[in-house]
Amino acid sequence: MVGEKPVPGDKGKTSETGWRKAKGLRSSDYDSLAAAEEAWLPMFRVIATILAAVLFCIFFTTAAVASADAAPNPLQLGVFFPDPQFPDEQLPSVEDLHDFESSIGRQTDVFLWYESISEDFYADTFLPMAQEGRIIQLAWEPHDFSRPATDQPEYRLARITAGDFDNDIRRWARQLRDFGYPVYFRPMSEMNGDWVTWGGSANGNSPQDYIPAWRHVHDIFVQEGATNVKWVWSPNRDGSTSAAQATFNTYYPGDAYVDFIGINGYNWGTLYNTPDWTSSWQSFEEVIRYSYDVAVANTDKSVVICETATTEVGGNTGNGGKAGWITDAFASLPSRFPRIISLTWFNINKETDWRVQSSAAGLQSFRAAIIDDGNTQPPVLVEAPFAEKWNALGGAPGTALDVAQTITGGKYQDFSNGSLFWNQSTNAVYWVNGEILAKYLAAPSGGGTGGPAYYGLPVSDAYNAWDGKAQNMQKAIITWNSSLGAHAVYGGIMGKYQMLGGPTGPLHLATSDEIDVPGVVPGVTGARMNMFQNGDVYWSIITGGHTINGGIYVRYKSYCDAGTSNCGPNSRLGLPITDEYSIPLPGGGRRSQLQHGFVTWGAWYGTWVDVR
DSSP states (O other): OOSOOOOOSOOSOOSSSSSOOBOOOOOTTSOOOOTTTTSOOBOOOOOOOOOTTTOOOSOOSSSOEEOOOSSSSOOEEEEEOOOTTSTTTOOOOHHHHHHHHHHHTSOOSEEEEEEETTSOOOHHHHHHHHHTTOEEEEEEEOSOTTSOTTOOGGGOHHHHHTTTTHHHHHHHHHHHHHHOSOEEEEESOOTTSSSSTTOTTSTTOOGGGHHHHHHHHHHHHHHTTOTTEEEEEOOBOOSSHHHHHHHHHHHOOOGGGOSEEEEEOOBOTTOOBOSSOBOOOOOHHHHHHHHHHHHHHHOOSEEEEEEEOBOSTTOOTTTTHHHHHHHHHHHHHHHHOTTEEEEEEEOOBSSSBOSGGGSHHHHHHHHHHHHTSSOOSOOEEOOTTTHHHHHHTTTTTOSBOSOOEEETTEEEEEETTEEEEEETTTTEEEEEOHHHHHHHHSOOTTSSOOSHHHHOOBOSOOEEETTEEEEEBSSEEEEEETTTEEEEEEHHHHHHHHHTTGGGSTTOSBSSOOEEOSSOBTTBSSOEEEEETTEEEEEETTTEEEEEOHHHHHHHHHOBOTTSOOBGGGSTTOSBSSOOEEEOOTTOEEEEEETTEEEEEETTTEEEEEEO
């Protein structure tokens, strides 16, 4: 039999302090272990998740420096280990991390730790790690470390969804938000196993309970403004395509709730031979292939290896041993697993000696693999005037991809997670990223090349607006939310939008780019419009820019010339030539004037149309 199973025995201290975790590893292809083997398995595991687009690769001091991409998708490296002096209790210091990095010959990109819902985020310890350019990866576990994992009914998934832990969840969201640096958040991982409190088939849960619980936690973080948190969905690896597809179908919360797909998987070698499970030597490719193939077939999210390592037990000249396993694992990534953008090593001596230092040959192989993965190229300097902004953002723009470029009115420098622009007229640097950056650089619907040449340079950072975000450029406003996407407002329509309060005003966010008014507008050529959440703005060189919204908007859009399909702006009414204004009617009245008529609303009379 092949695959991964939970292993019996002590996996860590059971006191109520420190990092203890109750978890195990196994393939869903196998029957459950005997009850004795499924007893509380406190342990910890590590993962590191990183998107090449958002991770930091080298130390920086006074001048911020980030490592250059030597290939389109350089692998990022993560690690987990406890304090060497107190391995059962303590989070290691940044000095401990420096010692490990000296042994492997390069800085890591991510450090991961595990925390229970009842604990707090150790910001003081993580801060120097983040300040040196690493992402903090947090495995967040709603359970009590001190008790058997599968006998905690108070922590069932349904109770999370019901709001029983909202105070704790909000506390975590605020702590991570206030930390300020990017955090990769991995809640309730290995949910496809029956050895964790939140498992779909453990602790009185049903598989259908998982997605609502995940979404509930996610929504609270969004409400608390924890925008620096990225979400990692991380099941345990499956041993067949059908099992991996079942995991995805059952537990995946949806692309809107997930940033990265994670996979946990280990080579247990010949470590175990029990009536329930005989482990066998498996290559890295054999360990993760099914889960990887299903992930890339079902979503375009990047894939990260959240936890991996290999034992020495069962290694031989035929399979290459631990050193060969490490070499083959890293070598297989670009061709067999091109969507994998990070890998985290579980570097601790627990069930077996997983550490890369378990043998001289293993360490030598690991050093060669990670130093030759494209991360040894000379770093690209984060140039003035961008270094101060880069540091102020905690390195969130990511790796510098190229040197700064001079453009009309300023400069820009591209990073793996967006671009920084210096606007000479404001003498300030602004960060543009995500879908707002994509919209900013894309060709507009009216033609042109987009970017600074069309929209001008940024004049603000992105800011919150209703249920989304917006960012101001010299000649445009770009708005975004998760359901609408990003849209640009510019020209005469932008002027009217600004007069009405812009993205934070009553029109709310744009729901379209600027487009030609469909159909024929009587007596007008070149009419343009933008649609917003609470109305439309119409513009032409004859009428200027004006808005219609509310009940008047509904009546205007539904009005059609008799016997025709000419409605709204295509009807005899034409385009608005005023914004909505008040008129004296009993109970109050409002009116919009069109080119050839009026649409009027009265509190006592409803809405009517006058055509002239």
